[in-house]
Amino acid sequence: xxxxxxxxxxxxxxxxxxxxKNADLLIRAGYIHKEMAGVxxxxxxxxxxxxxxxxxxxxxxxxxxxxxxxxxxxxxxxLWEQTNRWGDDVVDVWFKSELKVGGEVGFGWSHxxxxxxxxxxxxxxxxxxxxxVYQFQTKLRNELRAKSGVMRxxxxxxxxxxxxxxxxxxxxxFYNETIEAYMRVYKRLGIGDDTFVTFASGGxxxxxxxxxxxxxxxxxDKIYLNREKKIAINEEVLxxxxxxxxxxxxxxxEEVKTAEVGNIFNFGTQKSLDLDLYxxxxxxxxxxxxxxxxxxxxxxxxGLLVEKFADEKGIIWPREVAPFGAHIILIPSKDEKTSLxxxxxxxxxxxxTGVLFDDRDLRAGEKFADADLMGIPYHIIVSERGNAERTVxxxxxxxxxxxxxxxxxxxxxxxxxxxx
Amino acid sequence: xxxxxxxxxxxxxxxxxxxxKNADLLIRAGYIHKEMAGVxxxxxxxxxxxxxxxxxxxxxxxxxxxxxxxxxxxxxxxLWEQTNRWGDDVVDVWFKSELKVGGEVGFGWSHxxxxxxxxxxxxxxxxxxxxxVYQFQTKLRNELRAKSGVMRxxxxxxxxxxxxxxxxxxxxxFYNETIEAYMRVYKRLGIGDDTFVTFASGGxxxxxxxxxxxxxxxxxDKIYLNREKKIAINEEVLxxxxxxxxxxxxxxxEEVKTAEVGNIFNFGTQKSLDLDLYxxxxxxxxxxxxxxxxxxxxxxxxGLLVEKFADEKGIIWPREVAPFGAHIILIPSKDEKTSLxxxxxxxxxxxxTGVLFDDRDLRAGEKFADADLMGIPYHIIVSERGNAERTVxxxxxxxxxxxxxxxxxxxxxxxxxxxx
Numbered sequence: 041x042x043x044x045x046x047x048x049x050x051x052x053x054x055x056x057x058x059x060x061k062n063a064d065l066l067i068r069a070g071y072i073h074k075e076m077a078g079v080x081x082x083x084x085x086x087x088x089x090x091x092x093x094x095x096x097x098x099x100x101x102x103x104x105x106x107x108x109x110x111x112x113x114x115x116x117x118x119l120w121e122q123t124n125r126w127g128d129d130v131v132d133v134w135f136k137s138e139l140k141v142g143g144e145v146g147f148g149w150s151h152x153x154x155x156x157x158x159x160x161x162x163x164x165x166x167x168x169x170x171x172x173v174y175q176f177q178t179k180l181r182n183e184l185r186a187k188s189g190v191m192r193x194x195x196x197x198x199x200x201x202x203x204x205x206x207x208x209x210x211x212x213x214f215y216n217e218t219i220e221a222y223m224r225v226y227k228r229l230g231i232g233d234d235t236f237v238t239f240a241s242g243g244x245x246x247x248x249x250x251x252x253x254x255x256x257x258x259x260x261d262k263i264y265l266n267r268e269k270k271i272a273i274n275e276e277v278l279x280x281x282x283x284x285x286x287x288x289x290x291x292x293x294e295e296v297k298t299a300e301v302g303n304i305f306n307f308g309t310q311k312s313l314d315l316d317l318y319x320x321x322x323x324x325x326x327x328x329x330x331x332x333x334x335x336x337x338x339x340x341x342x343g344l345l346v347e348k349f350a351d352e353k354g355i356i357w358p359r360e361v362a363p364f365g366a367h368i369i370l371i372p373s374k375d376e377k378t379s380l381x382x383x384x385x386x387x388x389x390x391x392x393t394g395v396l397f398d399d400r401d402l403r404a405g406e407k408f409a410d411a412d413l414m415g416i417p418y419h420i421i422v423s424e425r426g427n428a429e430r431t432v433x434x435x436x437x438x439x440x441x442x443x444x445x446x447x448x449x450x451x452x453x454x455x456x457x458x459x460x
Numbered sequence: 461x462x463x464x465x466x467x468x469x470x471x472x473x474x475x476x477x478x479x480x481k482n483a484d485l486l487i488r489a490g491y492i493h494k495e496m497a498g499v500x501x502x503x504x505x506x507x508x509x510x511x512x513x514x515x516x517x518x519x520x521x522x523x524x525x526x527x528x529x530x531x532x533x534x535x536x537x538x539l540w541e542q543t544n545r546w547g548d549d550v551v552d553v554w555f556k557s558e559l560k561v562g563g564e565v566g567f568g569w570s571h572x573x574x575x576x577x578x579x580x581x582x583x584x585x586x587x588x589x590x591x592x593v594y595q596f597q598t599k600l601r602n603e604l605r606a607k608s609g610v611m612r613x614x615x616x617x618x619x620x621x622x623x624x625x626x627x628x629x630x631x632x633x634f635y636n637e638t639i640e641a642y643m644r645v646y647k648r649l650g651i652g653d654d655t656f657v658t659f660a661s662g663g664x665x666x667x668x669x670x671x672x673x674x675x676x677x678x679x680x681d682k683i684y685l686n687r688e689k690k691i692a693i694n695e696e697v698l699x700x701x702x703x704x705x706x707x708x709x710x711x712x713x714e715e716v717k718t719a720e721v722g723n724i725f726n727f728g729t730q731k732s733l734d735l736d737l738y739x740x741x742x743x744x745x746x747x748x749x750x751x752x753x754x755x756x757x758x759x760x761x762x763g764l765l766v767e768k769f770a771d772e773k774g775i776i777w778p779r780e781v782a783p784f785g786a787h788i789i790l791i792p793s794k795d796e797k798t799s800l801x802x803x804x805x806x807x808x809x810x811x812x813t814g815v816l817f818d819d820r821d822l823r824a825g826e827k828f829a830d831a832d833l834m835g836i837p838y839h840i841i842v843s844e845r846g847n848a849e850r851t852v853x854x855x856x857x858x859x860x861x862x863x864x865x866x867x868x869x870x871x872x873x874x875x876x877x878x879x880x
Contacts, residue, residue, distance in 0.1 A: 047527060047582050047591040073578050075532045076565075081578065084527045084593075107467060107504045112495045113533070113598060114615050137555040137567070140602045141497075147557070147567070158493050158501065162467050171467040173504075178533060178598065182560045195534050 041364070041390075043398045046070070048083050050410045061258060062343035063189030065355050069414045071363075078186025078194035085414070086342075088363035090197065093338050094176055096228045096360060097199050100221045104214070106174045106201055111154050113180065115146035119153050123314040133181035147180040152307070152333055155202050156315050163329060166206050166321050170214065174201035176338060188260070191299065191343035201334040206319065208308075211330045215304060218334050222252055222302050229341065230358030231348065235301060236272035238263050239282065245308030248277065252302035256348045261300055264293035299344050300337075307331040349438075355415030356438050365393025365453060367416035371404045371423035381447065382422040385432065388451040389420075412437065418455040434458055461784070461810075463818045466490070468503050470830045481678060482763035483609030485775050489834045491783075498606025498614035500759075505834070508783035510617065513758050514596055516648045516780060517619050520641045524634070526594045526621055531574050533600065535566035539573050543734040553601040567600040572727070572753055575622050576735050583749060586626050586741050590634060594621035596758060608680070611719065611763035621754040626739065628728075631750045635724060638754050642672055642722050649761065650778030651768065655721060656692035658683050659702065665728030668697065672722035676768045681720055684713035719764050720757075727751040769858075775835030776858050785813025785873060787836035791824045791843035801867065802842040805852065808871040809840075832857065838875040854878055 048070030055067050055074065063080065066072045071086035082090050098108065120126040126146070128134060135147040148154075155173065162168060179198050186194055201218070205211040219237060226235040234255040239248045253263050253272060262275045271288055283289060312318065312328035321327050342361075349356040357363070366389060370382040379399075386397045396416060398407050404423075411419050421433040421442075432450050435442045436459045443458050468490030475487050475494065483500065486492040491506035502510050518528065540546040546566070548554060555567040568574070575593065582588060599618050606614055621638070625631040639657060646655040654675040659668045673683050673692060682695045691708055703710060732738065732748035741747050762781075769776040777783070786809060790802040806817045816836060818827050824843075831839050841853040841862075852870050855862045856879045863878050 045525070045527075047579075047588070047593065049582060073581065075574060075578075076534065076536050077561075079532045079534045081529060081531045081574070083529045087529055090530075105465075107465075109501060109503045109507055110510075111501045112499045112615050113600065114496065114499045116496050132560075135557040135565070135567075137557050137602070140552075140604045145496075145555070147555075154495060154501070159467075161493070162469060168467070173467065180533065182557070184560045195532050 041394075041396055043396055044400050046084060046396075048085065050413050058189070059187050060189030060191065060343070061350065062191060062346040065346050065350055065413070066190065066342075069355055071355075072190065076194075078183060078192070080190055080193065080195075080339075085363045089342055089357070089361055090338065092361045092363070093229070093341055094197075094199070097225055097336055097338065098176075100225050100228075101174050101199070101201060104172065104217045104221045106172045108175065109173055110175045111148065111151045111158075111177060113148045113178065115148050115154065117144045117146060119157055119315075120146065123153055123311065125153065133183060135180050135182045148177065149179055149181045151175070151177060151200055152202065152311055152331075153315065156204075156311050156317050156329075156331060159204055159329070160315070160317055163204065163317065163319050166319055169204055169206045169319060169329065170210055171204040172201065172214065174199060174334075189343050190339045191337075191347070192260075193339065196340065197338040199336045199338055203332040203334070204317075205330045205332075206321065206327070207330050211306065211332055215306065215332055218304055218332075219250065222304070222334075222336070225336065226252065226254070226301065228360050229345065230360070231301070231345070234348075236263070236265060236270065236298075238272035238274050238298075239277055239286070240274040240303070241276050243305065243307070243310075245310060246306045249303060249305045251300050253298035254301045254344060254348065255296050256299050256344060257297055258347045259297040259299040261298045263296060263298050264290075265296050266292050266294070299340075299347070301341055301344055302334075302336045304334045305332060307333060350415070353409075354413030357415045357417055359417050359456065362416050363394075364396040364416050365389075366395050366418045366420050366455065367411050367414070368395055368397045368420045368422060369404075369407050369411055370397070370399055371407075371421060372401070373424040375424050375427055377427045378422060378424050381427065381430065381432075385420065385422065385447055385450055389453055392451070393453045395420075420450060461814075461816055463816055464820050466504060466816075468505065470833050478609070479607050480609030480611065480763070481770065482611060482766040485766050485770055485833070486610065486762075489775055491775075492610065496614075498603060498612070500610055500613065500615075505783045506762075509762055509777070509781055510758065512781045512783070513649070513761055514617075514619070517596075517645055517756055517758065520645050520648075521594050521619070521621060524592065524637045524641045526592045528595065529593055530595050531568065531571045531578075531597060533568045533598065535568050535574065537564045537566060539577055539735075540566065543573055543731065545573065553603060555600050555602045568597065569599055569601045571595070571597060571620055572622065572731055572751075573735065576624075576731050576737050576749075576751060579624055579749070580735070580737055583624065583737065583739050586739055589624055589626045589739060589749065590630055591624040592621065592634065594619060594754075609763050610759045611757075611767070612680075613759065616760065617758040619756045619758055623752040623754070624737075625750045625752075626741065626747070627750050631726065631752055635726065635752055638724055638752075639670065642724070642754075642756070645756065646672065646674070646721065648780050649765065650780070651721070651765070654768075656683070656685060656690065656718075658692040658694050658718075659697055659706070660694040660723070661696050663725065663727070663730075665730060666726045669723060669725045671720050673718035674721045674764060674768065675716050676719050676764060677717055678767045679717040679719040681718045683716055683718050684710075685716050686712050686714070719760075719767070721761055721764055722754075722756045724754045725752060727753060770835070773829075774833030777835045777837055779837050779876065782836050783814075784816040784836050785809075786815050786838045786840050786875065787831050787834070788815055788817045788840045788842060789824075789827050789831055790817070790819055791827075791841060792821070793844040795844050795847055797847045798842060798844050801847065801850065801852075805840065805842065805867055805870055809873055812871070813873045815840075840870060
């Protein structure tokens with residue numbers, strides 16, 4: 041894409057009223073627009089990042105048998121009353137409104153109830169199970185506070201998956217497969233080494249649930265971690281009983297600041313009992329379905345990646361989620377060969393990795409500052425200097441390292457190898 | 461995809477309380493689930509169709525310079541008050557709620573206001589224009605009636621595009637390019653020959669707006685059409701003045717029932733004046749931006765395609781929007797070669813066009829009925845009969861015509877050519 045065509049512009053000043061680092065940088069670099077506190081629009085660059093994160097999650101959920109669908113935002117009061125979760129005293133994040141035809145309607149802050157209820161149309165026999173479904177849904181939550189940018193908003197995109205099994209054994213098998221799938225997601229997002237499966241408080245059915253926590257200095261959560269043993273405990277369940285159960289002492293654990301990037305939950309049969317979701321087993325008995333839920337906050341992940349990797353110059357995207365594979369910076373030059381070379385490199389490389397081409401009529405310094413702020417991992421600098429030998433400079437955003445390579449080599453796009 | 465893995469099932473009975481043909485068929489075939497009146501979830505097959513329609517629209521909007529973004533559902537009261545569209549007496553489809561922090565919030569039923577308002581951050585000089593942006597947004601509208609299935613719901617997906625130009629000449633140029641882009645979309649959707657640019661009532665700035673109307677017997681609209689002259693007039697503006705202006709007589713027009721599949725609108729500078737969206741021209745003068753808006757109801761299109769093409773056996777999808785390129789029907793057989801052949805054809809063809817493979821343990825008649833209901837345009841019937849000469853039957857859903865071809869030929873996937 042030609043940068044001169046992109047309608048967004050970078051800005052030097054931080055937006056007013058924005059206290060979070062992630063939203064500050066994402067707004068300044070032109071990725072998002074703040075509609076109101078905790079509510080952000082995704083501009084062309086931001087939407088590209090969003091779709092790339094979704095694509096990674098989609099691939100990994102499909103790989104473990106997930107079937108994608110999309111539920112609705114509008115929610116029936118009667119359904120949520122069945123599980124006693126309509127009341128504002130029970131769930132304090134509902135947005136609710138009045139239907140013109142009469143009656144109250146809610147806006148989806150979560151989707152266990154409608155998905156489990158829908159399954160009554162498709163589950164009758166043990167032969168119908170297991171079923172794994174997921175969606176990327178825009179959740180609406182009436183949060184009292186919204187000061188964490190895209191990391192905790194009133195409107196955000198979440199991947200929520202639900203499993204429906206004949207019993208605990210099958211459930212546990214899928215639950216563990218999901219843990220592995222989630223870790224593959226985090227690895228591809230560039231946070232695999234700093235993300236830990238963490239024991240957190242459970243629910244009616246289980247002592248613990250599991251969260252995925254990523255180390256980040258600005259994180260809102262605190263976990264207690266033993267990296268070697270790969271044991272991580274959320275402070276909310278750090279007590280003698282938990283330590284004994286996990287066979288570890290307080291002294292072996294370090295306290296680290298983290299942000300939650302996923303959680304998985306064993307519902308047991310509670311939801312199915314509440315909503316009448318049964319199947320018939322081989323002996324003809326009616327048995328409640330065993331359910332689990334599995335969440336990843338997609339827009340939250342974007343905020344986390346910004347907070348974790350940004351430096352004083354701006355955003356640094358991990359390779360797989362960057363809006364483009366490379367950022368060509370054409371240095372103003374009186375020799376028209378310079379621009380011609382840049383366009384040639386663009387044409388070939390764009391088809392291969394997607395390229396943002398800074399073709400704007402600006403000084404080199406401004407272009408460099410913008411590129412650093414926007415955070416595409418590799419900058420390809422085309423200047424007069426390389427015209428004679430047809431070379432370009434490739435700069436790694438993360439390290440600032442520069443290598444000079446030939447045009448033939450740059451269009452192959454294998455930039456990682458240049459810096460390892 | 462193996463049909464045995466798909467969690468949805470077809471049903472023979474029409475759902476209760478569903479009066480529209482489109483929702484009836486889409487529910488029975490497992491494409492959608494009704495959450496409440498006018499509110500439908502999209503199941504795996506339905507989501508595939510939705511994404512295919514979006515992909516066509518996206519390609520054509522990108523081709524005319526559209527930049528994709530995604531605005532928010534939550535809307536600020538103060539912004540809509542600026543254009544006098546917050547009041548329920550002016551806009552009767554608002555869903556509204558209370559923020560926990562205090563104050564009212566709306567749910568996006570349209571997005572001109574927030575998009576125009578956002579552009580104030582990016583438009584200052586004539587050099588910044590024109591800008592064309594679009595989104596696929598889930599709109600929420602508090603409709604009094606919702607009896608048209610996915611064709612007019614309380615929650616639906618719309619592509620809305622907005623143009624920002626320096627004046628009327630540039631606006632008109634893009635407006636006309638959009639008309640052509642829309643007609644390319646309808647052609648790819650299989651409704652090009654039956655879709656007409658139609659004169660409809662205008663707004664503050666223009667005598668007419670333009671709708672795109674598709675002929676369909678169950679349509680809610682009525683237009684007056686001259687196919688030869690390609691003149692179409694919505695009944696709401698059919699009067700002497702219009703006829704004179706368009707140089708046509710009432711006698712030259714036939715009355716046809718249609719459904720609206722798109723509309724485009726010239727805002728002039730009204731919105732920009734209301735919202736203070738100005739640019740500075742070459743002489744340094746402050747000028748309000750000239751705006752237009754361009755809508756296509758994505759989920760509405762899905763309903764239209766069902767209503768227009770379905771027969772007594774079920775849905776018939778146009779090729780470009782079908783959830784899969786072909787539907788393999790394996791006829792139960794004691795010769796294991798039959799199943800082996802079906803799996804081989806599946807493997808190659810699935811990679812090429814996407815295939816639904818009916819591998820279920822059911823009688824042939826049930827499989828045929830399901831395939832007819834689901835409406836994938838080409839059925840590939842693999843039976844014992846073809847084992848000796850390694851042939852399969854390809855049936856065109858629309859016409860019921862069958863041709864027998866070799867396995868080598870079927871995996872090439874070029875089915876259209878077989879029936880023309």
